Amino acid sequence: MARGSGRGPGSSPRRPASSRPAARARAARSGESGRKVAEAAAASWRGRLTAARGNRRTLRRIALGAVLLFLVVLVAPTLRAYLQQRSDIDAMRDKVSQQQETVEELQAEQARWEDPAYVEQQARTRLKFVKVGEKSYTVIDPEVRDTTGSIAHSSDSSEPWYDTVWASMQAADVPSNRR
Numbered sequence: 001m002a003r004g005s006g007r008g009p010g011s012s013p014r015r016p017a018s019s020r021p022a023a024r025a026r027a028a029r030s031g032e033s034g035r036k037v038a039e040a041a042a043a044s045w046r047g048r049l050t051a052a053r054g055n056r057r058t059l060r061r062i063a064l065g066a067v068l069l070f071l072v073v074l075v076a077p078t079l080r081a082y083l084q085q086r087s088d089i090d091a092m093r094d095k096v097s098q099q100q101e102t103v104e105e106l107q108a109e110q111a112r113w114e115d116p117a118y119v120e121q122q123a124r125t126r127l128k129f130v131k132v133g134e135k136s137y138t139v140i141d142p143e144v145r146d147t148t149g150s151i152a153h154s155s156d157s158s159e160p161w162y163d164t165v166w167a168s169m170q171a172a173d174v175p176s177n178r179r
Contacts, residue, residue, distance in 0.1 A: 112118045123129040130136045 128136060128138065
């Protein structure tokens, strides 16, 4: 076999590399420093590989974060509009139910007005209508008076008696709807 045929430069098939005198001399001279250099080279290579893997992970995390941020920016307005529309729909449903109740009340009142007895009762109370031959009495002052037998006039009034009579006459001349 020729030198350099697959084993590297300067290698021979007869001797292993560790049995060479030059390699032993170099190893004896360098001793521990050679091992440290080799370990440092291997560690730096492994460190670079680990750093590259870490950078890939960091890049993947950044890319994933960017995609998630894009999705949030894309979905947030749509979600907000959806929730706003749902609340508007609920408000409209409440309004419709209230209006249906009002319609039912008005229909019930309309049905009452179809009854002639109800119409007559409303005409008597609201318009003071009476049938022919009946007499209508209207109470002008519906306040409840104390009828326990106490004196009707009070002594703490500072007005003279004729002012009270005059005010009473003026009140009697004015109809009840002008007071």
